[in-house]
Amino acid sequence: MPGSNKELKKTKTGSVAPQFFNPDTDDYEYAQGKDGASFVSIKKDAHETITLINALAVAGNGEYAAVTAKSITVEFYGSAVGTTATFSFYLVGLSGTKRVFAGIRKTVSIEQVTTAVVGDIVSFSVPAGYKLRIENTVAVGGTVTAKGTVE
Structure with missing residues (x-):
């Protein structure tokens, strides 16, 4: 009723x-x-914070495994002004095969990209059961980090 x-x-x-x-x-x-x-109950934030690469000066990588389909937004930054590095994106399938993967860059100009540099923010749509893999080159002038949110 x-x-x-x-x-x-x-x-x-x-x-x-x-x-x-x-x-x-x-x-x-x-x-x-x-x-x-x-009285109110605050609902837990629906976003999960992730760190894929944390303060690396050497070439490296990080992965996020999506159990269910996920939207992931990653910020790429350096420890000092002028730090440089390049980040490449891959989708790792159920077979373990690594394939070049595109995201949408949200900074400078919005466009589809398969690499990023320090200062970029890139969003990805990762299918269920797949991994987003991000690889970075050697950092020059500091360390690099790739952190983001998952929803």
Whole structure:
């Protein structure tokens, strides 16, 4: 039965109490709170933070395995102004074969890319059961990091 067909809860003095309709119980429930504000539950952030490459000065790589299809956005940065390196993207399939993989660069100009440099932000759509692999060249002038979010 919709909430519009239910009686509102009343206080002991007969006035309408603060409340909300709960469709799971099909009834109005008293709102709990303090100092005129309702208690709320904060939902956990739907984003997972990942580090694929962490402060590397040498050539290296990092991978993220997607159990379910994922959208991943990665920021590539250096430890100092002028740090340089190139990052290449691969999709590793169920067979273990590494294939060049394109992402969408979000900085400078939005375009499809298979490599990035320090300062770029790139988004990827990774299919379920696959791995996003990012490889970096030797960093010049500092170390490089690739961190991002998964949703």
